[in-house]
Amino acid sequence: MKTRFLxxxxxxxxxxxxxxxxxxxxxxxxxxxxxxxxxxxxxSTDVRGTYGYLSGVTRPLAEMGFYVFPVAVVDQFxxxxxxxxxxxxxxxxxxxxxDVFGADAVLYLTVKQYGSKYQVIxxxxxxxxxxxxxxxxxxxxxxxGKAIVQQSSSSGNALADLVVVVVDQAINSSTDQxxxxxxQVNAQMFMTKDHGLLDGxxxxxxxxx
Amino acid sequence: METGTxxxxxxxxxxxxxxxxxxxxxxxxxxxxxxxxxxVVYGIYAHPDxxxxxxQVQKMEEDMHKAVSAHKPLPPGFHAHLGYAYFQLGKLDxxxxxxxxxxxxxxxxxxxxDRLLGNLEKK
Numbered sequence: 649m650k651t652r653f654l655x656x657x658x659x660x661x662x663x664x665x666x667x668x669x670x671x672x673x674x675x676x677x678x679x680x681x682x683x684x685x686x687x688x689x690x691x692s693t694d695v696r697g698t699y700g701y702l703s704g705v706t707r708p709l710a711e712m713g714f715y716v717f718p719v720a721v722v723d724q725f726x727x728x729x730x731x732x733x734x735x736x737x738x739x740x741x742x743x744x745x746x747d748v749f750g751a752d753a754v755l756y757l758t759v760k761q762y763g764s765k766y767q768v769i770x771x772x773x774x775x776x777x778x779x780x781x782x783x784x785x786x787x788x789x790x791x792x793g794k795a796i797v798q799q800s801s802s803s804g805n806a807l808a809d810l811v812v813v814v815v816d817q818a819i820n821s822s823t824d825q826x827x828x829x830x831x832q833v834n835a836q837m838f839m840t841k842d843h844g845l846l847d848g849x850x851x852x853x854x855x856x857x
Numbered sequence: 858m859e860t861g862t863x864x865x866x867x868x869x870x871x872x873x874x875x876x877x878x879x880x881x882x883x884x885x886x887x888x889x890x891x892x893x894x895x896x897v898v899y900g901i902y903a904h905p906d907x908x909x910x911x912x913q914v915q916k917m918e919e920d921m922h923k924a925v926s927a928h929k930p931l932p933p934g935f936h937a938h939l940g941y942a943y944f945q946l947g948k949l950d951x952x953x954x955x956x957x958x959x960x961x962x963x964x965x966x967x968x969x970x971d972r973l974l975g976n977l978e979k980k
Binding site (some may be wrong): 681682696698699700702703704706707710711713714715716717718719720721722724725747748749750751752824827850851852 | 887888891894895897898901903932933934935941963966967969973
């Protein structure tokens with residue numbers, strides 16, 4: 649029973665859930681093999697948003713069958729070449745990206761929300777992000793998507809909430825709770841049927857068990 | 858006791874429903890052995906004092922052994938990242954080897970790996 653009180657109530661909202669499927673005409677015309685993921689623009693108030701989010705992007709994309717350039721190496725390489733911020737990286741001309749990386753497509757990400765808010769007896773952690781995939785050769789947009797995930801510590805039991813919130817606040821001050829939600833945001837954004845990305849070339853036709 | 862059971866029965870689907878998004882990312886079986894790679898990428902930025910290149914190398918060398926036992930390939934970018942950590946430590950032969958490994962496993966990386974290999978030649 650105790651563990652259940654502590655079980656966080658996760659609320660996932662699919663913003664794209666009730667609209668028509670994404671139009672994949674451009675994606676099918678220029679199916680990318682390799683994706684260059686740039687450090688995201690961070691519109692949240694938490695500076696940890698940029699890299700707390702970026703570090704959870706590679707895995708879903710790779711498991712969908714794409715080659716994903718090593719995000720930390722790319723980031724470091726750009727910083728050493730005079731582009732210290734995500735804003736500057738997002739301005740690099742596509743022909744330059746083609747020359748330096750040979751990437752098929754670039755994924756431009758923006759962190760819209762990242763972090764925890766405390767109400768009287770609950771805390772809510774939110775991560776929201778948007779993505780745009782651009783074909784490097786033609787500059788056309790192959791795909792756009794967004795996702796938001798919220799997690800609340802509320803259990804509906806006031807006494808348990810009080811315990812949870814005390815524990816949460818003790819942990820929250822030193823840890824980056826929103827980072828733990830990044831995989832869910834990315835699963836939602838990239839893998840949702842009819843709204844996420846189409847499969848990449850390394851996805852086995854017969855899925856391994 | 859009976860009331861408790863009723864509550865449990867009512868609550869269980871709600872709890873499962875609430876938990877479903879948590880497992881959304883785990884539904885499909887993994888192609889790759891991920892090990893410490895994501896933790897290392899996060900750690901470089903979140904705890905730069907703890908994730909120095911020698912720590913990255915140690916964790917990723919462990920992953921290479923474990924991936925063999927798990928019979929799974931290492932993920933895209935893994936060998937390039939490890940090569941870069943070797944480069945930062947001045948272990949240029951190992952860096953060279955890992956950039957070549959990345960290229961061999963994923964030919965899509967060739968343009969970038971050749972650029973990094975070119976930088977090694979200048980050292």
